[in-house]
Amino acid sequence: MLRFENIVKTFIQGETKTRALKGVSGSVHRGETVALCGPSGSGKSTLLNICGLLDMDYQGDLFFNNQKISKDLHLSTKIRRERIGFIFQRYNLIEAMTAFENVEYPLILSSQSKSERKQKVLSILEQVGLAGHEYKRPDQLSGGQQQRVAVARALVKRPALVIADEPTANLDTETATVVIDLMRELGATTQTTFLVATHDSRMTERCHRAIYLRDGLLVSKEIEHLEPQKFQKLTSGAKHAEHQIGMV
Amino acid sequence: MQSIKLAWYNILRNRRRSFFTILITIVATLVLLAGGGFGLYMYQGLEEESARDTGNLILTRSGYFELEEDYPLQYGISAYKDIQQQYLKDEQIKAVLPHVDFQGLISNGEKTAIFMGKGVEHGEFLAKGPFINFTDGRALSSEVESGSDPEILLASGLAKNLKVGVGDIVTLLSTTTENVMNAMDFKVKGIFSTGVPELEKRMIYTDVTSAQSLLDSDLVSSISIHLFDIKQTADKLEQIQTENTDVEVTPWWVRAFYYRDVKNLFDRIFALLGIIISLIVFLAISNTMGMTVMERTREIGTLAAMGTYRYEITRNFTLEGLMIGLIGTLSGILLTLGLIGLLNFANIEMPPPPGSTQGFPIAINFSLELTLLSSVLLTIICAVAAWLAARSGSRKPIVEALSYV
Ligand SMILES: Nc1ncnc2c1ncn2[C@@H]1O[C@H](COP(=O)(O)OP(=O)(O)OP(=O)(O)O)[C@@H](O)[C@H]1O
Ligand SMILES: [Mg+2]
Secondary structure, eight states: OEEEEEEEEEEEETTEEEEEEEEEEEEEOTTOEEEEEOOTTSSHHHHHHHHTTSOOOOEEEEEETTEEOOOOHHHHHHHHHHHEEEEOTTOOOOTTSOHHHHHHHHHHHTTOOHHHHHHHHHHHHHHTTOTTOTTOOGGGSOHHHHHHHHHHHHHTTOOSEEEEESTTTTSOHHHHHHHHHHHHHHHHHHTOEEEEEOOOHHHHHTSSEEEEEETTEEOOOOOOOOOHHHHHHHTTTSOOOOOOOOOO | OHHHHHHHHHHHHTHHHHHHHHHHHHHHHHHHHHHHHHHHHHHHHHHHHHHHHHOSEEEESTTTTTSOOSSTTTTOBSOHHHHHHHHHTSTTEEEEEEEEEEEEEEEOSSOEEEEEEEEEOTHHHHHSOSOSEEEEEOOOOSSOOTTSOOEEEEEHHHHHHHTOOTTOEEEEEEEOTTSOEEEEEEEEEEEEEOSOHHHHTTEEEEEHHHHHHHHTOOOBSEEEEEESOGGGHHHHHHHHHHHOTTSEEEEHHHHOHHHHHHHHHHHHHHHHHHHHHHHHHHHHHHHHHHHHHHHTHHHHHHHHHTTOOHHHHHHHHHHHHHHHHHHHHHHHHHHHHHHHHHHHHHOOEEOOOTTOSOOEEOOOOOOHHHHHHHHHHHHHHHHHHHHHHHHHHTTSOHHHHHTOO
């Protein structure tokens, strides 16, 4: 589904150059949930931004379903609008919008009819356990609730890929577990591919596999399986994930 | 609809700031409308005064105002009584007043001076109201007893020069249309002040008939037509010009040099005021919208990440600016209407303007044109300022915007 080849990213700040990614290659298959792990500063966010088409200023190639992605802003915006969902560490809900409107927004962008939107939004909000909170604004919701709205927002348009940068870092253990499970459950039924940067071992445990980054390089080709039971439960309905990862 | 609701909620989000931004727009609207409305009120007063002074329409032989006459009444109008008869039937016409313009020498028997004279009908004093400021004596009588001297009014400077007062006799000397000198005695009926230094030492008024006999002619220089309603000037101009092809019809504004100068000056002052106010509003809104955009950087980043095009993002901010502009100008208009009502009610007097002895009540004219122009202008300025702020704000790379704290 998603393949990145030889990605090199250099930040230039005045005189100093930081090579955040030094040639990373890999792939994520359809329906897979992949954790992107590594110490702080290893380049996780940088790679996610590139895979999410938020950053077009890099060297190397990015493929979606074997199609090379151009680095044009307009085209990438269109792809993001239609096929990519985002979950952020700090929820990033639109303050002026209610929970309902926040979730509805991606559907407006993909010009769905009002009745269709309403039905989808109410249903997904119920699935994330926020029935009855539809008309609250972000400042009236707790962090966990906000992140659940964000999960709903990312998934409501059934994107092919969801990019999540440390989605649970701001949440307490209990809430984090809820959010992780939600992501997995909602994603599994729709064959959504997840790429999740995380420090959170609970998160990593629940992923099909993990990629490790260190100093801008992939350090392990290891595929980390979840225990078979859990794996079965969480991927029910999902296509069997392929156990391959590209060369470093 | 959705975006309007969103814009409204965003305006409410930072109430204090939005309030001040709106307040600036309100004040700007008020200043433009009240200032402009007061200007219009003054223009109206000046227009009426100018039209009353010269008559709404001035009938002359063509070229009268450009050509210099070789002898008195060379370009005069004949049979003025017929014209008078013809137009007095018109219900919209208040008065038809002939004038004889002439010059010559004036003497008290010992001393001689130059005069500029105007022969007028008694009706002049009725139709035009108090256009002359008498310092002594009274206006010309409607009819002079036969056998007695015709009457004359002297400007105070001239009367002082000749050392004459009301009841004294002066002699006017002028060339007739036949190019011979003629002299007539006049009895001083009144002394007046003009406020204009050049006229103060020269101006006299007498009746049309006496002026004509001094010049030995039955022509008049011009005929002024006074209308009841100044707004009908243009229509009447066309009508009379088509009916009377052998006279030239000049509307009051062509001869209203003072009015035009004043209007020119004030037009420029108001234009400048408009520009300054527009600029202030622009800067104020740019500033607040800039702050708003800055504060919402992460939100802009989020929207952009989700695939919102830049123009869609700027559109939302522009809508906010537009709404602030609309709220501000609408409230400004309401306040101006309130102020107009208050002034009507309170009846506050302005001190007399220079050259005048009477004060006039302060008032503000409400002009739909001015209101539309100002409010559309201010609203557009608000929207443009917001658009510019949002445009530069949404230029930030998404990743940078997302990590903005
Ligand atoms: N905008 C930037 N300008 C300059 N250097 C940057 C920028 N963003 C990231 N870097 C550098 O790139 C490297 C990778 O950063 P990145 O944010 O991808 O790390 P990370 O793995 O996400 O870390 P964390 O776990 O703390 O989020 C770091 O050395 C960082 O200092
Ligand atoms: Mg990071």
